[in-house]
Amino acid sequence: MKFSNRVINLNESPIRKLAPSSNKAISDGKKIYFLNIGQPDIQTPKSFFEAVKRQKIETLKYEPSQGNRKLIESIVSRFKEDDIIFDYKDIIVTNGASEALLFAISAITDPQDEILIPEPFYVNTVSFLKQFSINVVPILTVEENNYHLPEIETIEKLINTRTKAILITNPNNPTGTVYSEEELKMIVKLALKYDLYIISDEVYRPMSFDNKKATSLATISRKANDNLILIDSVSKKYSACGARIGAIISKNESLMSHIIKLAQARLSVSTLDQVGATELYKLDSKYYIKISKEYQSRRDVVIKELEKIDGITYSYPEGAFYILVTLPIENAEHFAKWMLESYEYDGETVFVAPAKDFYLKSNKGINQIRIAYVYNKNKLKRALLILKKGLETYLKNF
Amino acid sequence: MKFSNRVINLNESPIRKLAPSSNKAISDGKKIYFLNIGQPDIQTPKSFFEAVKRQKIETLKYEPSQGNRKLIESIVSRFKEDDIIFDYKDIIVTNGASEALLFAISAITDPQDEILIPEPFYVNTVSFLKQFSINVVPILTVEENNYHLPEIETIEKLINTRTKAILITNPNNPTGTVYSEEELKMIVKLALKYDLYIISDEVYRPMSFDNKKATSLATISRKANDNLILIDSVSKKYSACGARIGAIISKNESLMSHIIKLAQARLSVSTLDQVGATELYKLDSKYYIKISKEYQSRRDVVIKELEKIDGITYSYPEGAFYILVTLPIENAEHFAKWMLESYEYDGETVFVAPAKDFYLKSNKGINQIRIAYVYNKNKLKRALLILKKGLETYLKNF
Numbered sequence: 063m064k065f066s067n068r069v070i071n072l073n074e075s076p077i078r079k080l081a082p083s084s085n086k087a088i089s090d091g092k093k094i095y096f097l098n099i100g101q102p103d104i105q106t107p108k109s110f111f112e113a114v115k116r117q118k119i120e121t122l123k124y125e126p127s128q129g130n131r132k133l134i135e136s137i138v139s140r141f142k143e144d145d146i147i148f149d150y151k152d153i154i155v156t157n158g159a160s161e162a163l164l165f166a167i168s169a170i171t172d173p174q175d176e177i178l179i180p181e182p183f184y185v186n187t188v189s190f191l192k193q194f195s196i197n198v199v200p201i202l203t204v205e206e207n208n209y210h211l212p213e214i215e216t217i218e219k220l221i222n223t224r225t226k227a228i229l230i231t232n233p234n235n236p237t238g239t240v241y242s243e244e245e246l247k248m249i250v251k252l253a254l255k256y257d258l259y260i261i262s263d264e265v266y267r268p269m270s271f272d273n274k275k276a277t278s279l280a281t282i283s284r285k286a287n288d289n290l291i292l293i294d295s296v297s298k299k300y301s302a303c304g305a306r307i308g309a310i311i312s313k314n315e316s317l318m319s320h321i322i323k324l325a326q327a328r329l330s331v332s333t334l335d336q337v338g339a340t341e342l343y344k345l346d347s348k349y350y351i352k353i354s355k356e357y358q359s360r361r362d363v364v365i366k367e368l369e370k371i372d373g374i375t376y377s378y379p380e381g382a383f384y385i386l387v388t389l390p391i392e393n394a395e396h397f398a399k400w401m402l403e404s405y406e407y408d409g410e411t412v413f414v415a416p417a418k419d420f421y422l423k424s425n426k427g428i429n430q431i432r433i434a435y436v437y438n439k440n441k442l443k444r445a446l447l448i449l450k451k452g453l454e455t456y457l458k459n460f
Numbered sequence: 461m462k463f464s465n466r467v468i469n470l471n472e473s474p475i476r477k478l479a480p481s482s483n484k485a486i487s488d489g490k491k492i493y494f495l496n497i498g499q500p501d502i503q504t505p506k507s508f509f510e511a512v513k514r515q516k517i518e519t520l521k522y523e524p525s526q527g528n529r530k531l532i533e534s535i536v537s538r539f540k541e542d543d544i545i546f547d548y549k550d551i552i553v554t555n556g557a558s559e560a561l562l563f564a565i566s567a568i569t570d571p572q573d574e575i576l577i578p579e580p581f582y583v584n585t586v587s588f589l590k591q592f593s594i595n596v597v598p599i600l601t602v603e604e605n606n607y608h609l610p611e612i613e614t615i616e617k618l619i620n621t622r623t624k625a626i627l628i629t630n631p632n633n634p635t636g637t638v639y640s641e642e643e644l645k646m647i648v649k650l651a652l653k654y655d656l657y658i659i660s661d662e663v664y665r666p667m668s669f670d671n672k673k674a675t676s677l678a679t680i681s682r683k684a685n686d687n688l689i690l691i692d693s694v695s696k697k698y699s700a701c702g703a704r705i706g707a708i709i710s711k712n713e714s715l716m717s718h719i720i721k722l723a724q725a726r727l728s729v730s731t732l733d734q735v736g737a738t739e740l741y742k743l744d745s746k747y748y749i750k751i752s753k754e755y756q757s758r759r760d761v762v763i764k765e766l767e768k769i770d771g772i773t774y775s776y777p778e779g780a781f782y783i784l785v786t787l788p789i790e791n792a793e794h795f796a797k798w799m800l801e802s803y804e805y806d807g808e809t810v811f812v813a814p815a816k817d818f819y820l821k822s823n824k825g826i827n828q829i830r831i832a833y834v835y836n837k838n839k840l841k842r843a844l845l846i847l848k849k850g851l852e853t854y855l856k857n858f
Contacts, residue, residue, distance in 0.1 A: 063657065063686050064624075065718050069567045075724035078525065099522075106520045114732065115513050122504045122702035124497075127476065157555050157704070160726040168591060169467045173571065189725035193566060226462075257461065288461050304520035304731030306555070306704075320463050326473035327587035328558040332730040333702030334512065 068193055073419060075185065080395075083402035084413050092406050095445035097433045098398075098415040100235065100383065102301040104353065107345060110302060110338035117337050127325040129155025129309070130336040136343035137294070137309060143347060146280045148292075153311050154321055155331050159265050159295035162310040164190050166261050166291045169320050171196050171226050177261075178220055178228045180211060182386065182420035182427060184235045184263070199225070200422045205388060208377045209237035211245045217252060227259035227291075228252065233266040233276050236420050236432040237386055238361075238379025240276045250282050253289045260286065265295040265308070268350035270381035271358040280311075287313040298382075299353065300342040306332060307339040357383050360435040360442055367446035371453060383435050386417055389453065394418065394431050397456055405455060407448045414449070466591055474583055474817035481800040482811055490804050493843035495831045496796075496813040498633065498781065500699040502751065505743060508700060508736035515735050525723040527553025527707070528734040534741035535692070535707060541745060544678045546690075551709050552719055553729050557663050557693035560708040562588050564659050564689045567718050569594050569624050575659075576618055576626045578609060580784065580818035580825060582633045582661070597623070598820045603786060606775045607635035609643045615650060625657035625689075626650065631664040631674050634818050634830040635784055636759075636777025638674045648680050651687045658684065663693040663706075666748035668779035669756040678709075685711040696780075697751065698740040704730060705737040755781050758833040758840055765844035769851060781833050784815055787851065792816065792829050795854055803853060805846045812847070 073079075080098070087094055128134070134153050141148055156162040163186075171177065173195035179187065181200030191198050199220050203209040211217065217228075228249055233240045241249075253260045262279040270276040280292055295308035312318055361379050368376055373390035391397055395416035405411055417430035435442055471477075478496070485492055526532070532551050539546055554560040561584075569575065571593035577585065579598030586596050597618050601607040609615070615626075626647055631638045651658045660677040668674040678690055693706035710716055759777050766774055771788035789795055793814035803809055815828035833840055 063655065063712060063715065064568070065715065066567055066570050068570065069718035069721060072718070072721045072725070074721055075525075078724050101521055103519060105518045110520070111517070119509070119702075120503045121501060122508070122700045123499055124701045127473075157559075158727065161555075164726075168464065170462070170464055172464050172466065173593075186725045186727070189721070193722070193725070195571075259461065302520045303522045304517075304728065306728070306730045314461060317461065317463065320467035320470070323467060323470045323472055323587070324591070326476050327470075327584045327591070328562075329556065329584070330702065330704070332704045332733050334732050334736075335730050338732075 068195065071192055072189055080398060080402060080413070083399050087402045087411055091409065093410040094402070095410070095412040095437065095441065095448065097435070097445060098413040100298065100434045100436065101303055102298065102383070102436050103438065104301040104356065106302045107300060107342060107349070109341035109344070110305065113341045114334050114338045117334070119333065122333055124330040125333050125336055127330055128322060129153065129331060130340065133336045133340040133343070136340045140343040144278070146278045148280070148311055148313070151315070152313050152318065153309050154318065154325050155336065156308045156310055157331055158297060158306040159263065159293050159308040160186065162293045162295070162308045163187060163261070163263070165310050165321050165324050166293065167191060167194055167196060168324055169317060170259050174224065175226045176222070176224045177226060178217065180209070180230065180234070181422060182209070182236055182417060184231055185419050187229060188422070198422055203237070203239070205375060205377050205386065209234065209239040211241065211248065214248050214252065221252065221256050221258070225256065225258060227261050229261040229263070230279065231263040232279070233270055233381025235266065235382055236384045236417065237377060238382050238384050239377070240270050240274060240380035243277050243282070246277055246279055246282050250279070250286045253286055258289065259291055260289050261291045261293065263293040265293065265298050266382040268299050269354055269357050269383065271354065271361060272380065274380060276381050291317070296339050296342050299350070302339070302342060305335040305338055307335050357435070360439060361385070363439045363442050364433065364435050364446065367443060367450070371450045385433050385435070386430055387433060388430050391429055391456065391460070394429050398431060400456060401452050405452045407451045410448055411452065412445045412448050466593065469590055470587055471817060474814060478796060478800065478811070481797050485800045485809055489807070491808040492800070493808070493810040493835065493839065493846065495833070495843060496811040498696065498832045498834065499701055500696065500781070500834050501836065502699040502754065504700045505698060505740060505747070507739035507742070508698070508703065511739045512732050512736045515732070517731065520731055522728040523731050523734055525728055526720060527551065527729060528738065531734045531738040531741070534738045538741040542676070544676045546678070546709055546711070549713070550711050550716065551707050552716065552723050553734065554706040554708055555729055556695060556704040557661065557691050557706040558584065560691045560693070560706045561585060561659070561661070563708050563719050563722050564691065565589060565592055565594060566722055567715060568657050572622065573624045574620070574622045575624060576615065578607070578628065578632070579820060580607070580634055580815060582629055583817050585627060596820055601635070601637070603773060603775050603784065607632065607637040609639065609646065612646050612650065619650065619654050619656070623654065623656060625659050627659040627661065628677065629661040630677070631668055631779025633664065633780055634782045634815065635775060636780050636782050637775070638668050638672060638778035641675050641680070644675055644677055644680050648677070648684045651684055656687065657689055658687050659689045659691065661691040663691065663696050664780040666697050667752055667755050667781065669752065669759060670778065672778060674779050689715070694737050694740050697748070700737070700740060703733040703736055705733050755833070758837060759783070761837045761840050762831065762833050762844065765841060769848045783831050783833070784828050785831060786828050789827055789854065789858070792827050796829060798854060799850050803850045805849045808846055809850065810843045810846050
């Protein structure tokens with residue numbers, strides 16, 4: 063039996079493909095610190111579960127394809143508090159940000175079209191683009207520049223007649239970069255000049271540090287209203303990854319009239335998760351401030367512990383909960399696997415994500431890892447000590 | 461701004477596109493019987509909600525991309541009770557049958573490939589095929605033959621080098637046909653001869669009437685194990701449409717190794733819905749018998765009431781909860797719209813689905829409607845009386 067070129071060309075998730083090694087570590091009795099996956103440890107706000115338990119549904123019916131009315135109204139209100147103005151009709155609820163990204167790509171690209179993405183990038187986005195036979199055109203960003211965007215001329219050179227969109231994740235996964243207003247204005251300028259869509263993945267928006275706000279692209283310029291497709295999700299900011307609730311948001315009415323057809327074809331999104339998520343979006347700014355502070359203090363712990371490790375370099379995360387670290391080794395995937403399968407420190411080890419799949423070309427990022435700081439500070443300290451000890455041992459052996 | 465050809469070619473859901481007319485009817489104060497959508501009124505088994513309320517989750521984490529272990533084990537056991545043997549590794553949990561269909565199509569077809577489907581067909585399947593630029597090749601079935609399959613030679617003529625699969629929905633939506641073992645054997649024979657996949661959508665499997673069991677394609681021939689992709693869902697059989705839980709099931713290990721990559725890219729399926737669905741699959745055969753009886757008695761009511769309407773023809777449903785009715789009119793979409801916007805009988809009307817989008821060519825099915833018998837018997841009687849009265853009035857006016 064044959065398979066589609068689409069799936070043959072697809073890579074296994076780099077974050078999940080070391081699962082066999084991690085299973086080995088577990089069956090060897092080791093305790094693992096999972097720094098490889100962006101799964102927050104913070105509790106999901108109780109109001110989610112309370113709303114789910116309170117509902118008196120007898121028959122679990124399809125919700126409207128656009129989404130539950132109360133949930134959409136709750137999103138509109140929550141955005142309004144942050145001076146981001148969208149109407150009810152601008153929002154379609156999706157199965158997480160994943161489906162929102164799929165819908166965006168599906169609605170605006172035909173095979174062989176091109177999308178520009180700052181590199182390193184969120185790897186699943188590229189999986190989705192491959193599924194639609196879209197060419198990824200990387201905008202290279204580097205550690206020395208804290209992974210901020212290059213000059214406008216550098217990006218402009220990458221644009222051609224097949225370019226359909228620029229995809230921005232802000233704050234960024236995997237780099238932790240928060241783009242400045244100037245950088246966002248540059249993106250808008252290019253989008254308007256070349257008639258490009260901007261797909262703005264803002265699922266980490268409330269999580270920015272050092273009193274530096276992450277600006278939504280929706281607030282940059284009204285002129286770009288038709289260009290902008292905003293992606294949202296409850297997963298990261300509300301620690302609710304298992305509630306598959308996201309949204310695709312745009313003021314481009316024609317675009318939304320096409321996307322609702324994609325939404326209708328898959329019928330609806332989980333009823334109970336929509337009931338719970340409605341309450342999450344009702345949380346006020348204090349909640350955002352609280353989690354930002356928590357992740358900022360974790361970032362500080364991570365940086366302090368990384369400073370103790372010789373020979374490594376890293377950028378300074380401004381938001382989200384990731385940091386990319388460049389190791390003084392040849393092959394970070396080999397190292398990550400070795401840490402799971404062959405190393406332990408007092409019966410414990412750490413699971414880090416090799417970064418090479420965050421880059422398009424296979425010669426980049428091969429000596430980098432991504433760390434997600436999704437543990438409390440004491441656990442993070444311990445995990446980074448183990449990383450330090452592991453790296454020292456690895457360097458002696460290889 | 462431009463859109464993809466993919467979404468431009470997509471139709472609005474025929475079941476949902478009359479929503480503006482139905483909204484008008486509602487705002488006019490009419491009571492509507494929704495016979496247009498396959499949304500069962502039967503209560504979701506309480507064990508679903510009890511399990512959800514019982515869980516003590518504090519942080520709603522991603523489930524494994526393959527699905528929650530207990531849910532998969534529950535599916536394996538439930539199938540085993542029906543002598544359908546699958547292993548844990550053969551199953552990936554999906555966002556409803558919709559995502560299972562998307563994964564199947566995505567994994568086995570490249571653009572311009574062809575898939576054979578008995579016509580009339582479930583319209584969203586064709587939406588998914590269009591999204592992937594796949595050509596739908598209809599196997600015409602007719603009312604006179606109760607929408608059963610034609611002779612093998614007729615189907616064989618439709619197969620060429622681009623044909624990748626035959627997609628079968630059994631029991632069928634929208635026809636209610638339950639294919640015989642001989643028909644299924646014919647499909648298997650063709651699949652083996654021409655190296656085709658069989659995508660077998662069996663979400664209505666337990667719902668068959670007159671002591672005639674709907675046979676799973678998984679039990680027809682071991683030789684076809686690598687060819688068969690089975691689609692399942694809790695929506696219809698457990699009245700749980702709003703729990704977006706389905707599954708894609710196959711013994712073809714290479715195929716599943718590709719499909720897990722698609723599942724990994726979208727991360728996971730709703731955690732709470734998986735907790736609830738685990739309990740649904742634990743319900744024993746008595747539950748299946750109970751709902752079959754209920755839908756059978758509704759089918760009987762529908763047939764009895766349809767007999768009272770002059771000039772119509774219809775097939776005899778053997779399973780699921782749909783019936784296609786041929787009306788003595790020119791344009792069933794016009795009629796359906798008129799029933800909502802311009803007709804009422806004692807303040808009430810019915811919403812029926814025009815059937816033309818269940819056919820590929822626009823000249824077919826134009827005088828047909830689909831009725832979903834998703835109300836109790838008294839309500840169904842009332843709804844069909846209104847349909848009769850409405851049709852009589854319509855025939856006098858047009």
